[in-house]
Amino acid sequence: MAEVKIQAESRSEFGKGAARRIRRDNKVPAVLYGHGSDPVHITLPGHDTMLALKTANALLLIEVAGGESHLALPKQVQRDPLKGTIEHVDLVIVKRGEKVQVEVAVHLEGEAVSDALVVTEHTTVLVEAEATHLPEQITVSIEGLEPGAQIHASDLQLPSGTTLAVEPETLIVNVTAAPTAEQVDAELSDAEAEAGIEKDEPAEEPVAAAAE
Template sequence: MADKIQISAETRTEFGKGSARRARREDKIPAVIYGHGDDPRHVLLPGHETALAVRNPNALITLDIEGDEQMVVPKDIQRDPIKPWIVHLDLLAVRKGEKIVVDVPVEVIGEPADGYEYMLDQPSVPVEADALSLPDSVSIDITGRNENALPDALILPEGTELALGDLESPVVSIYEPQEQPLEDEDAEAAEGGSPEAEGEQSGDSEGDSDAE
C-alpha cells in the first residue's frame, strides 16, 4: 500500500521565475494543492525530503502547513529536463474514506505456455481505491497461457477497482515467435552461390581456355 509520510510545508506568498529560483537555492519546491472544490493552495516543500517521498508516485503525504494538516497525493511531478531536481508539484487533497483514481504499475507473474513468449503492452493501469490504501501495484498471472491476457485477468487488491475504459485491449500479449525466413541472397549463398557468380566463374573458365 502507499507510503504514509509527514512533511512540514509553508505557505507560498511570492510567485514568478525569480521566486522559483530563490526557492530552488533554498532547496524548496513550489507546489499547489487542489481538490474538493476549494481554491488552490500554494505551498513550499522541503526539496530533499519531498524528492524522497515522491519516488513512489502514489505516496500518501500528510502536510503540516504551519499547524494545519492536509493529506495529499502527487498528481503531477514536473522535473527539470537537464538538472536532477523537481521544478513543481501538483498535489491532490484527499480525505479519509475518499476513493481516488491513480495509475499503478503492472507486475507480470509466471511464464506463458511452452513455445510462447509475452510482451507487456500496458505497463500501468488506472485503478480506483481508498486514498489511505492505494496499492503500489497490481499483478497479472500468465502462467501456462497461450492467449492474450486482458484487463479482466488483473489481480486487484481488496477494495480496489479497475478504472480502465478499454477492456478489450491486451494488458499482456502472448504469441508464438515466428522464424524469420532467409533473404533471397542469403538463401542463394547457402546453396553455393548466385547465378551471377556462377556465370562469372563460367566466363572466366572460357577465357582461360581461349588463352591457352
C-alpha cells in the same frame, strides 16, 4: 499505504525567479488544491519530497507551518529533463474514506514459454480505491503462457476494496509467437528498402592463378 509526513512552508512569491530561488535552497515549489478550496501555494523540502515520490501514488500528509494539515496525492510532478530533479509538484487534496481514481503500474511475474513474445499493451491500469488504501502495483503472472494467450483488465487480481475504472475487455498483456530469425531479417530488409538504404554487395575474392 502508509502516509508520508512532510513539513511544508506557505509561500507568497511566484514566477520563474521565485521558483529558481526556492530550488537553489534545495526546496520544491508546490500547490495544493481540491475539494472546492482555493489553491494553497507551498514549499516542500527537496530531499524528503524526492524520497516520498519514489513510491507510486504516494499518500502525503502535508503539514503547513503555522497552518493546517492536508492529506494529498501527487497529481503532476515536473522534473528537470536532464538532472531528473523535481521542479514543481501539483497535489490534490483527498479525505480519509474518499474513493479516488489512480493509474497503478502493472508488474509482470514469471516467464512465458520459450517461443512466446510477451507484449505489455498497458503498463498501467486505472483503478478506484480509497485514498488511504491505494495499491502500489498490480502483479500479473505470465508463467507458462503460450502464444495466443491474452490477459484483459477483467482478469487482473485486484486488492480488496479496489475496482476497475476501465473497460473490462481492455487488453493488458498479449502473448504472440516470437519471430524467427528469417522473419526478423525479412522485416529488416523491408525497412531498409523503404528507407532507401542499399547494402553493398560482398566483394568477390580473387581467384588464385593456376600453377604452371
